[in-house]
Amino acid sequence: MSKLLTDLIEALRCLPGVGGKSAQRMAFHLLERERERGLRLAQVLEQAMQRIGNCTRCRNFSEEPVCPICASSSRDRQVLCVVESPTELAAIEQATGYRGQYFVLLGRLSPLDGLGPEELGLDLLTERLAEGEIEEMVIATNPTVEGEATANYLADALRGVARGVVGDGLHEDGDVRLGAVLGDQRGAPAVEGRDDLPDV
Numbered sequence: 058m059s060k061l062l063t064d065l066i067e068a069l070r071c072l073p074g075v076g077g078k079s080a081q082r083m084a085f086h087l088l089e090r091e092r093e094r095g096l097r098l099a100q101v102l103e104q105a106m107q108r109i110g111n112c113t114r115c116r117n118f119s120e121e122p123v124c125p126i127c128a129s130s131s132r133d134r135q136v137l138c139v140v141e142s143p144t145e146l147a148a149i150e151q152a153t154g155y156r157g158q159y160f161v162l163l164g165r166l167s168p169l170d171g172l173g174p175e176e177l178g179l180d181l182l183t184e185r186l187a188e189g190e191i192e193e194m195v196i197a198t199n200p201t202v203e204g205e206a207t208a209n210y211l212a213d214a215l216r217g218v219a220r221g222v223v224g225d226g227l228h229e230d231g232d233v234r235l236g237a238v239l240g241d242q243r244g245a246p247a248v249e250g251r252d253d254l255p256d257v
Contacts, residue, residue, distance in 0.1 A: 137160055138158070139196050139197060
């Protein structure tokens with residue numbers, strides 16, 4: 058097998074759930090049947106890696122300093138939903154009527170992995186809350202040990218803001234992106250079935 062083909066297979070293994078055999082099958086498929094689309098994929102992938110960064114307000118993926126959601130005048134700026142990753146944000150946008158703002162932690166508290174408050178952008182979140190525009194904050198971390206620890210830390214650290222944690226409606230595998238039905242009416246709860254966190 059040529060070195061370039063070996064390099065292509067090895068590069069494809071960086072994708073989640075793709076092992077050696079799957080990567081080899083993908084590489085062979087592109088070379089045998091999809092060369093034009095493969096070139097398009099390579100072009101778009103290079104542009105995306107170079108141009109997509111993080112929004113300066115919510116930390117979601119964005120080509121611009123401020124993402125379209127944060128820049129939109131039609132979003133409810135009084136409600137903020139805190140999620141672990143852009144995956145959860147995208148799922149909420151696609152599956153619910155939530156029209157508030159977001160903040161993306163890009164992880165969850167995990168000292169063993171070197172993820173503390175600074176890595177989760179809590180300084181930026183604190184600054185955003187200090188602007189005084191947010192009236193309700195919904196903590197929508199996944200109901201894992203690390204996710205619940207992160208939610209409890211946020212509830213304790215960010216005093217003075219109405220808070221909630223996603224509760225009922227989660228899929229049985231405990232993944233927030235498969236549940237979390239958010240309300241779409243002003244005056245309705247930002248998250249249906251959530252458990253309110255106690256004031257601290």
